Structure formats: C-alpha cells, structure tokens
Amino acid sequence: MCERHGAHLSRRTFFVAGGAALVGTVFPAAAEAEAEETRTVTGRFEPGAPDWYYLPVTVPAGVREIEVRYRYDRPQPPPGLPGNALDIGCFDPSGHDLGDHRGFRGWSGGFRDGFVINAGDATPGYLPGPIEPGTWHVILGPYTVAPQGMNYAVDVTLRYGPSGPPHIPVPAPERARGRGRAWYRGDCHLHTMHSDGHRTPGQLAAAARAAGLDFVASTEHNTPSAGLRWGEHAGPDLLIIDGEEVTTRSGHWLALGLPVGHWIDWRYRAEEPDRFRRFRDEVRAVGGLTVAAHPYCPYVGCSWGFGYRDVDLVEVWNGPWTADDEHAVRTWHDLLCAGHWVPAMGNSDAHSESDVVGLPQTVVFADDLATRSILAGLRAGRAWLAESSRVGLALRASGPGAHGARPAGIGQRLRVGPGAPVDVVLEVSGAPGCEVRLITPGGVAHSAAVPASGSAVVRWSTRAREAAWVRAEVRRPVPTDTTPDTMVALTNPIFLGV
Known part of the structure; x- marks a missing residue:
C-alpha cells in the first residue's frame, strides 16, 4: 500500500497512488489470525505536506498488544534547507479529533523509531491500556520535508491473546514537606525518556535534589505519560508538578499543574488563535498555568508565535544564558514599559545528562510546598530567577515613616502617592564580582559592584512618579559565545504608586 501527500491536500484527506481512497490497514478477525501479524504501509510526503496525516489501522477483537515501527529516507538537502524529519504518535478508536482526550494514546515526535502499547505497559511517551477493537490511527507529522520529498514505511504488528493485568498508576503527591510561607526553588521545564530527554525519571529527580531544588515540573513534549510514574521518585523533600510542553508548529508552551494523565492538544498553528485560546482555557479550568516557552529559540517551529496577551507567564531565561x-x-x-506585565520565569529545559538541572531556576514565594501554592506564587509574579541555588537575593521597597505604606516585595505593589519618597533595598549573595542593576521603565537607574565576598546590600531612592516599577538584574562581566555578559539573577518587578 502506498500513498502520496502534498501541499494540495487538506489536513484530513488521504490518497494513494492512482487516486484510490485509502481504506486503512485491515487485519483479519481474531478467529482467523495467527498469534502475531505484521502489515507494512509505504508512502511519500512532498514539500508543503499537511502538518498531520492519520494512518487508519483496523484492529480486530482479541489483540493484546500493538507495535508500530517506522522509517523514512533522509536525502542530503541543498545548503541552507532543512532535511527530512517525521514525528509519530497514536490514537485509539475513541477518537482523534482536535482535543479528543479519550482517544489519545501517546506521542514520541521524532525521538523514537516506534512504540508498543498493551494493557499493563507502554513505550515511554505512550499510555498503557486495553487494545480495544476498532479503527486506531497512527499520526504522522512531517516536521520538515526536504525538496527531494520523503519516502516512509510504517510496520504495524498486532499480537493476539489475553490482555494481561492492567497498569496501576503511581502519581506524585501534590504536597511535600515545606517550610510554610517561604521562598522555594524549582525548575519547571524538564524532559526525561518519556519524550526526547536522555535521563530516566529517577535520574532527573536525583539531579533536582543535587541542584538544591524544592520542586520540579514534568513537561514532556505532547504527552502526560511520565505523570503515571512520578510517585516512585517524589518524596517529602521534592515536589513534582505534572505538566506538558505543548509543542505546536508555531512555538512551544508549558501547561503547568495538570491533573495526572491530562493531555493538552498541540495540533494548531498561530494562524488559529482561537484553538490556542481553547486549550489555554482548558489548562486554566483545571487550575493550571500557561507559559510561553523559549520565545526566541532559533530551531524550526520553536519560536513563539502566539503573542503574550493570552499566557500567564513567559520563560525569559531557558538554559545557559x-x-x-x-x-x-x-x-x-518592553511589555512592562507598555503597561502589560506577564510574570517572568526561568527554567533549564534540560534534555541530556550534560544539561544542568536548575540552570536557571525560579525562586517563588508560596504559602507551602504544594502544587497549588507554587502555582499561585508563579501566577502572582512573586518570583525571581537564579543561575543556581548558590545565589541568594531579596528585593523590597518601602515608603516614608513607620506609619507609611506597607513595604512591598517582588511581584507586589507599594501603595504610595506619586511624590512620596521610596527606598529600594536589594540584598544579594553568592555573586562575587558581579554587577547589580536596578531597572525602571527608563532603563538602568542604579548600578553597583558586588565585592569578592559575593554579598552586597544595595540601596537606592526614588519617587513613584519617577518610576512606575523597579526590578533587579545581577550580571557577571563574563561574555558567552553570543552575549557580552552573563545573567546571574533577575527579578519580577515591584510596582510603585496607588
């Protein structure tokens, strides 16, 4: 069986060579089947192919396991053009329409060459469960197609017999042993072998503990499968928050604080803003947060295209500076200067074992070390960013006199009149040889050097009419490959005025 797919096809139209309609890969009824049977479908994507192609697979009763393997050619593209890359995932007979949670059974993008699903187990990135009879769909996503086109082959193997014991999820608890109302350190953008990461969940948890983190968020690409096992690696010293990196063709966003096993769809582009808002609203409805991830990532499909009006936070620092x-x-x-504040956060986006978990990290003020408390602190912008747990920081602003306005901290408002004097104090530690900058809408308003001890207290005075807000940066005067210096810490603003 062979199919061709080109730019002239709609996203849900399937054709085969010669113009015949694709009827799917059909296996015999269980009574006629052997213990195992494999069918192969071959096809071709042309440049400009639709984002998603759904290969139907008719599965009879009595199947205990489905295995899918795929391959495609990788011709050398002309200089400056991307080569072939093909993603893969799966939906069961419950449905594969946009947002259909019932039918989603897994996604591995282009990281694996196939997957296996049965009642009690599944390849990481996929959801275990019964192999129900009916029409399954293998979803193929031609991420990039070289000018020469892409030939592919998909092998579908069905294995018959008793389904075996069901899978028993082990989710992480929603609370860990905290310190009450306090600042907690976390990394909310991380990957394991459940998507395109190289660490196991256990290795990632160990790296988080070694980095001095109090919490992490699980954000695998387009799948909630890791959340079914995080309870094996959480503990009283480490809160693990369920989430997903929603990997669209127009940018990636983090859905933080999802219920265990909850899946958020990614099959839309920036030209379809209503679809993005639909799933943004779905995340908010379950108490979660939406985060624009690595907005200027230079890779295909990674840079942010949905704007900042419809997200709860923006990831301004992703991995090494x-x-x-x-x-x-x-x-x-610039958004802050225009009067639109989207709280900032920073995360490591660690994939490989060489990526440093907690570089950077977000330090959030929360009522407790619990999922809802951490999310509430992030939502309110009560957070600052650091390159590691060695860095300490406190920023506060106060008005005149003992009976004046209540002092304000990061993410809060100091309610004083426009002419009232405002005292700003920044305390920093673990930053030897760095420069502290206090920044307002007018730019850098005050700077100071941090001595070799790494600790400093910096004071500055202003008035609310002169600065609608103030935020802090700590930078090391050491260049990177692409920047003249290195960020060490960064705060959300304190707002000044009534």
Missing part, C-alpha cells in the same frame, strides 16, 4: 534569552528579556521589559 544566550542571545535568545537576552532578546526574550528585552521583549519582556
């Missing part, structure tokens, strides 16, 4: 992060901070600063 680069020009992409500098650009993100500048955009965020």
